[in-house]
Amino acid sequence: MAIQIGRSLTVQTFKGFLLTRNWRDTSHGVELEFWFTTGQGPLCAVVRGEHSVFFLVEDELGRAREILAVETTVKIKPVSLRSFSMAPVVGLYFNSYRQARRAADELRARGLDPLEADINPADRFLMERFVAGSAVLRGEPRRRGRHLMLENPVIKATQYRPTLKVVSFDIETAMEGLQLYCIAVHGTSIDGEARQVFMLGEGAQQAFVRSCANQGEVLQAFLDWVADYDPDVLIGWNVVNFDTWYLQRLADQLGRRLLLGRERRPGHWRELDDDGDRRTVQFPGRVVLDGIELLRAAFYRFESFSLENVSRQLLGTGKLLHGSDRGGEITHQFLQDKTSLARYNLKDCELVSEIFATTAILDFAVARSVMTGLNIDRMGASVASFDNLYLPRLHRQGYVAPNASSEQIASPGGFVLDSMPGIYDHVLVLDFKSLYPSIIRTFFIDPLGLALGVCGE
Known part of the structure; x- marks a missing residue:
């Protein structure tokens, strides 16, 4: 679909499947690059001027300002989000991902707890728009060599199955x-x-x-x-x-x-x-x-x-x-x-x-x-898959994710009955596949539910 704007500009809509994602720091902010395969051929979407963000509990903000005094490019903004301890948080926005990682490391070294600091800008951009695999892109295309390019397009989730070469x-x-x-x-x-x-x-x-x-x-x-x-x-x-x-x-x-x-x-x-x-x-x-x-x-x-x-x-x-x-x-x-x-x-x-x-x-x-929501060449990565699916929905509920526990407490296994040795005429063996996921889905168990239960909300 194409919409004529003025005499020369044409806004077009493309449906595509995501092949690769990249980011890089520039003097004008974080630049994101997404390659899609579309019905009109390969398409490169470039998003400029993005920020890298993580969150911090408001009570830690005073100490954080002292620690980050040298980070002149950080912007601290109020957000309508809370931590799992039910404390309000603020967002810290940086012009580069490396600055954000350096600041998060410094805060941790001083005993503070930056939240969601490990999410890179390209992943966060897509997950917050619920883009998983396929997307619809809207912008003004131009040719870059043999391929189409969109600068700062609107990108939204959609259903699209590619025909791959x-x-x-x-x-x-x-x-x-x-x-x-x-x-x-x-x-x-x-x-x-x-x-x-x-x-x-x-x-x-x-x-x-x-x-x-x-x-x-x-x-x-x-x-x-x-x-x-x-x-x-x-x-x-x-x-x-x-x-x-x-x-x-x-x-x-x-x-x-x-x-x-x-x-x-x-x-x-x-x-x-x-x-x-x-x-x-x-x-x-x-x-x-x-x-x-x-x-x-x-x-x-x-x-x-x-x-x-x-x-x-x-x-x-x-x-x-x-x-x-x-x-x-x-x-x-x-x-x-x-x-x-x-x-x-x-x-x-x-x-x-x-x-x-x-x-x-x-x-x-x-x-x-x-x-x-992961790239098609990424194997395993169950934690990253969970982050992709859960974090944007968690944010819509008004919360940010906690960091993984440093204690690394193992999850308990299923209860196993003691056997009764002997010879039996009839033996029935029941093996329940995916029992934990089934219980989680049946009783709506999730990290936020646990946090709310612990806090009595």
């Missing part, structure tokens, strides 16, 4: 060092399928193979193809911790950047464990989804999550090479039979695409995002 990719490498042999891609969209293999050196006979003179050319040809095909989602098998991370290390070695994001932008890596073995990456406007992690999140169980085993179980077919010396055979094919290597590389991509299609696992990821 997907690319499965896979790399083949030497068993040691950073030696890339080839990269295969298999794209699927409403327009059909696309296949390509970028091979180091000559020799492969297929029309879908593009030969490259060196590793840098292989990497660049792959990045150029992705930018031209412009998928919403990149998928693969262990695709984050192996394929994408391998390409990132190769790009670093070559003195290049791995520009897999939209508008050829680099990604942001984050380690998920202390050993650095598990990582996550976010590329602006483009999501990377790992088939193994998604299947586990959807409660699939296999004796092995290898691509060979899962594809045999789900599809009745498997990889073209398998066995204990697969790595050696890949190197042999690279040196002697690049045609077979290209076929093998592409087959792995197609297997992943077929697994995603057979299990409808991408639909599961979209549905989960719509339910929780």
Whole structure:
């Protein structure tokens, strides 16, 4: 829908599904960036001049003013909210998220209790508008390269199911060092399928193979193809911790950047464990989804999550090479039979695409995002899901959330009867699934209800 304003400005409305969210501090406040996929193509919504906010009990405000005297950009505003101890609170607004985090840390160090200080501006912006997965955006669009852009649009919640453009990719490498042999891609969209293999050196006979003179050319040809095909989602098998991370290390070695994001932008890596073995990456406007992690999140169980085993179980077919010396055979094919290597590389991509299609696992990821408000590439995160759903509703009731207890008292388990040893003719076993959530929903038990009960309100 379009509404003409004056002679040149046109306000348009778009329905989209959220792919990525980012924020950054600027001299004019916090800038938020949201990438959506829409029926009109990819869309980037930029919201400027936002603030980072947390809350503080009014009784602590005097001490807080002394501590934050150097923070000249903080604004303290009255809000119609209370803490779980029923004390009125005020809002502290900062021009940057880093200032807010620094101030919250300083207040904690002095014994004060800043509330909801861990919510980043992009998440708070969306949750307070009840935007979970899909949204309707209204503003004046303009072209930014190949994509649409909206500056400071109105963003509201809506129901929208996207048709995602997907690319499965896979790399083949030497068993040691950073030696890339080839990269295969298999794209699927409403327009059909696309296949390509970028091979180091000559020799492969297929029309879908593009030969490259060196590793840098292989990497660049792959990045150029992705930018031209412009998928919403990149998928693969262990695709984050192996394929994408391998390409990132190769790009670093070559003195290049791995520009897999939209508008050829680099990604942001984050380690998920202390050993650095598990990582996550976010590329602006483009999501990377790992088939193994998604299947586990959807409660699939296999004796092995290898691509060979899962594809045999789900599809009745498997990889073209398998066995204990697969790595050696890949190197042999690279040196002697690049045609077979290209076929093998592409087959792995197609297997992943077929697994995603057979299990409808991408639909599961979209549905989960719509339910929780989290990005479709975020696994687990039950606490973040609860925050997304609960905090805006809590605020509408006139309260802010408390911080987690430092005592970390474990929740009690269910009551277990002592067994009566013996041999019985008939045994009935009852196993109640999701008993705690069922009790919570049946009796309307929630943190606010507990706080009100404790305070006698």
